[in-house]
Amino acid sequence: MVLSHGKRLLSAIALGVLMAQAAHALDRLTFETPGADKDLHDVLAAASLTREAGSAETVDVQNLFAAARADYARILGALYSEGYYSGTISIRIDGREASAIPPLDAPATIRAVDIRVTPGPRFSFARAQIAPVAPETELPEGYAAGEPALSGTIVDAATAGVEGWRNQGHAKAEVSAQRITADHRASTLAADIALAPGPRVTFGTLHVSGNERLGTRRLEKIAGFPTGEVFDPEKLDQVRARLRRTGIFSSVTLTEAEAVSPGPSLDAELVVVEEKPRRIGFGAELSSLDGLALSGYWLHRNLMGGGERLRLDGEISGIGGSTGGADYTLGARIDRPATLSPDTSAFIETELSALDEVDYRSDNFSFGIGFTHIVNPRLTAEIGLKYTISKVRENGTRRTFEQLALPIALTWDNRDNPLDATEGYYGEAVATPFLGFGTTGSGGQIKGDFRAYRGFGESDRFVLAARAQVGAVFGADLMETPREYLFYSGGGGTVRGQPYQSLGVNVLRGGAQRSGGTRFLALSGEMRADVTDKIGLVAFYDAGYVGAVDFFDDSGDWHAGAGLGLRYNTGIGPIRLDVAGPVGGDTGEGVQIYIGIGQAF
Numbered sequence: 001m002v003l004s005h006g007k008r009l010l011s012a013i014a015l016g017v018l019m020a021q022a023a024h025a026l027d028r029l030t031f032e033t034p035g036a037d038k039d040l041h042d043v044l045a046a047a048s049l050t051r052e053a054g055s056a057e058t059v060d061v062q063n064l065f066a067a068a069r070a071d072y073a074r075i076l077g078a079l080y081s082e083g084y085y086s087g088t089i090s091i092r093i094d095g096r097e098a099s100a101i102p103p104l105d106a107p108a109t110i111r112a113v114d115i116r117v118t119p120g121p122r123f124s125f126a127r128a129q130i131a132p133v134a135p136e137t138e139l140p141e142g143y144a145a146g147e148p149a150l151s152g153t154i155v156d157a158a159t160a161g162v163e164g165w166r167n168q169g170h171a172k173a174e175v176s177a178q179r180i181t182a183d184h185r186a187s188t189l190a191a192d193i194a195l196a197p198g199p200r201v202t203f204g205t206l207h208v209s210g211n212e213r214l215g216t217r218r219l220e221k222i223a224g225f226p227t228g229e230v231f232d233p234e235k236l237d238q239v240r241a242r243l244r245r246t247g248i249f250s251s252v253t254l255t256e257a258e259a260v261s262p263g264p265s266l267d268a269e270l271v272v273v274e275e276k277p278r279r280i281g282f283g284a285e286l287s288s289l290d291g292l293a294l295s296g297y298w299l300h301r302n303l304m305g306g307g308e309r310l311r312l313d314g315e316i317s318g319i320g321g322s323t324g325g326a327d328y329t330l331g332a333r334i335d336r337p338a339t340l341s342p343d344t345s346a347f348i349e350t351e352l353s354a355l356d357e358v359d360y361r362s363d364n365f366s367f368g369i370g371f372t373h374i375v376n377p378r379l380t381a382e383i384g385l386k387y388t389i390s391k392v393r394e395n396g397t398r399r400t401f402e403q404l405a406l407p408i409a410l411t412w413d414n415r416d417n418p419l420d421a422t423e424g425y426y427g428e429a430v431a432t433p434f435l436g437f438g439t440t441g442s443g444g445q446i447k448g449d450f451r452a453y454r455g456f457g458e459s460d461r462f463v464l465a466a467r468a469q470v471g472a473v474f475g476a477d478l479m480e481t482p483r484e485y486l487f488y489s490g491g492g493g494t495v496r497g498q499p500y501q502s503l504g505v506n507v508l509r510g511g512a513q514r515s516g517g518t519r520f521l522a523l524s525g526e527m528r529a530d531v532t533d534k535i536g537l538v539a540f541y542d543a544g545y546v547g548a549v550d551f552f553d554d555s556g557d558w559h560a561g562a563g564l565g566l567r568y569n570t571g572i573g574p575i576r577l578d579v580a581g582p583v584g585g586d587t588g589e590g591v592q593i594y595i596g597i598g599q600a601f
């Protein structure tokens with residue numbers, strides 16, 4: 001279409017008028033709820049789109065009109081959710097009821113919007129029935145005669161009834177009928193819900209699609225779909241979790257078939273989308289005393305087409321530090337999921353390292369195999385067999401430590417966010433019996449790491465965090481114990497403000513000789529506060545103990561550190577800056593600075 005100059009001018013003028021109307025100021029917006037208490041008023045006000053549209057810096061007339069018409073249903077739903085079924089709603093636009101204004105005759109300008117909601121009396125349940133109900137079904141406590149008749153409670157009761165039957169194997173249970181009757185004179189509500197359990201079914205066939213590099217048979221083994229077992233929705237969640245924790249897939253969609261097959265059984269359809277198989281990552285941490293630590297890894301998620309995960313790790317630490325020299329570590333680990341069972345994976349790992357510590361230097365090689373079992377989403381168990389040989393130079397002598405160990409670990413983790421927890425607990429307990437060869441002693445090491453988090457304030461703005469680490473070596477003499485099993489304290493992982501591994505024990509072999517201890521305890525506490533969405537502050541106190549013979553005897557000693565920290569929140573966890581100094585013990589002096597990613601614990 002071609003417009004003449006005059007028509008173009010008229011069009012431009014009309015467009016300008018419409019834009020001016022769209023941005024016209026709103027002189028008045030009221031929201032009244034006579035007879036409602038503050039809590040109910042806040043619920044009703046939060047449901048109103050008109051209040052949101054009218055409070056914008058630039059008020060769009062069309063959006064405001066649409067919001068007003070939509071508010072009838074939204075506010076009515078809010079009334080029902082609080083148990084008010086005889087309320088009245090009036091939304092007047094420049095004196096006209098919004099519901100009476102035809103959508104095609106929308107006002108060009110809006111000067112005033114007046115919303116008035118009269119909730120009326122709150123209704124209670126005269127009757128709250130649901131049947132039949134499966135054994136062990138937990139209905140909402142509020143779904144009972146005499147309780148407030150909240151619409152959400154009715155929905156929750158129906159949902160609980162259906163889920164109760166599904167948990168008993170009735171996959172296609174549903175609400176077959178419902179009757180809700182309001183008695184406005186008595187301000188009561190009678191609710192009757194009828195359930196249709198349907199047949200009790202078993203799991204049928206899993207139909208798989210979307211896998212490209214991972215073989216279908218291996219995918220099915222990893223998924224562990226329980227064909228032939230009685231239907232249980234939790235087992236479907238387990239299948240999803242097994243597939244997601246492999247890291248192979250960017251998307252996992254598991255859906256139940258619409259209809260029950262003969263048997264009766266219920267098939268399921270699994271659609272997956274694979275991640276790119278390779279990944280690399282880097283990390284860095286800086287301490288003013290311990291120096292710079294650089295790390296990196298290369299990962300392949302599906303090395304041989306069966307879900308095998310290969311990870312190569314490298315790290316250089318102590319660069320430019322004053323506590324020993326630089327340490328070098330290179331490791332490789334391959335994990336194979338669903339080896340003994342869908343929840344059990346096997347692993348092979350090896351590591352080479354050259355460590356230049358304050359008390360000794362060592363060249364180390366280790367090789368291990370083992371199994372990891374997911375007991376439940378929170379609890380993980382691991383057992384392995386590990387051979388280690390170390391060439392150690394300390395106090396002018398050379399020694400070889402050689403041992404075969406059987407590490408056994410249990411890990412419990414219900415934190416809401418591992419990198420920046422505000423609620424929950426974490427616990428890891430490891431027992432490592434070891435058999436020494438040659439001059440290496442035999443014995444065992446136990447150690448534990450326990451953490452707790454408690455958030456409070458609006459949106460968990462404040463968080464109290466606590467950590468306790470404990471360790472001990474039994475059976476072997478201190479000088480015959482492999483150096484990797486002895487304990488030190490000091491540095492970012494134990495006591496901030498104290499130099500790295502600055503607290504050990506002194507043993508007497510022709511003179512003073514320093515070593516790691518056979519007893520260890522470290523305690524940490526933090527108070528975290530979010531100043532803005534991005535910036536947070538932390539105050540912390542750490543203390544550590546190392547002993548040679550027993551806990552809290554004359555062979556051991558304590559030291560402590562305290563300081564302040566700054567956190568900058570990112571999408572992958574906070575960037576951490578901690579400044580700390582010693583407040584107890586004689587192992588350090590001056591200020592230490594630590595920079596890293598993630599909270600200290």
